């Protein structure tokens with residue numbers, strides 16, 4: 299990895315591909331990987347291959363990757379044992395008329411790890427959050443869903459942060475309260491008493507833009523108590539944080555007891571799989587909510603997930619990511635201070651984020667991340683970052699050396 303400030307990095311091929319994509323794909327690149335959300339022309343937009351904690355873009359630039367595919371890569375790209383398990387299954391077949399034993403093994407494993415009773419599988423987080431909401435409606439016979447303002451639960455109409463193609467009726471029964479503010483939840487529950495099927499929230503608040511917020515002391519206990527009192531089911535959306543904080547789900551890390559938990563991202567170390575796991579008493583209602591997808595029983599992703607869970611546990615990867623993350627955020631804080639800059643590091647160490655104080659319009663943040671990209675370190679200006687178990691202490695130290703130079707440039711720009 300080059301940390302030279304002079305290192306020229308061309309994104310010419312990325313830009314050429316983006317121009318071609320724009321002609322045949324609406325938006326060119328859609329969703330959260332759109333170039334419009336980073337710094338156009340200063341970040342790579344197309345990848346070719348990856349290994350461990352690094353990837354290469356279409357121009358041949360190498361990056362130390364702190365986005366990890368926006369979360370799925372938890373052990374490192376192309377992990378040999380995960381890929382060997384996937385490859386063996388690929389030779390036997392992936393898509394059949396029936397599920398394979400791997401589906402049963404994975405359901406057993408997730409039920410045991412989470413302390414809940416059963417599991418079902420899909421391909422994306424949105425598949426599972428939407429289905430979990432339906433299960434709650436089926437079980438309670440109620441319509442209303444409560445969620446946290448600014449929280450993200452996927453791209454489906456009831457929760458999408460977008461507006462296109464959405465009609466008011468899609469969200470008529472979805473109401474928002476404020477993270478870490480139980481009074482706003484109490485108000486909503488009082489207003490809709492007897493009508494609320496479920497409350498869905500991520501285990502800590504990680505909005506699409508900016509700083510994360512951990513649960514305030516007692517917040518989850520209060521949420522749980524209020525939900526139980528009113529017969530409201532609690533859905534933990536662990537799609538983003540799952541398997542980076544606790545092997546059995548982030549609810550165990552933050553010590554609360556949801557009725558349903560949704561996973562995706564890290565579960566298959568890059569293989570497309572999602573899961574919803576639920577309490578035994580919801581199993582009959584769950585069996586009445588139609589659930590299917592052409593590829594949702596795919597055996598390769600099930601085998602990859604089984605291998606991922608085994609390695610996460612065997613190698614104590616979650617503690618490792620925590621340690622590496624602490625080294626990273628401590629180094630960022632110290633680096634910023636050295637250059638007289640005020641930063642806020644937020645989120646758990648394994649899913650860190652850093653922002654500059656009073657950075658209106660995210661300008662410093664964008665400059666900093668563009669400078670890091672120029673030095674071969676890939677971060678996103680306003681989406682939280684992700685560490686993986688393949689990152690080493692030396693990687694962190696390399697990233698901090700790049701950050702020192704990037705901080706210097708940001709500080710110089712302020713003078």
Ligand SMILES: Cc1ncc(COP(=O)(O)O)c(C=O)c1O
Nearest residue numbers: 422423424450451452535537538
């Ligand atoms: C917390 C959370 N829930 C749900 C989703 C939706 O997952 P997917 O994009 O796989 O549909 C995401 C994706 O980023 C997420 O972070």
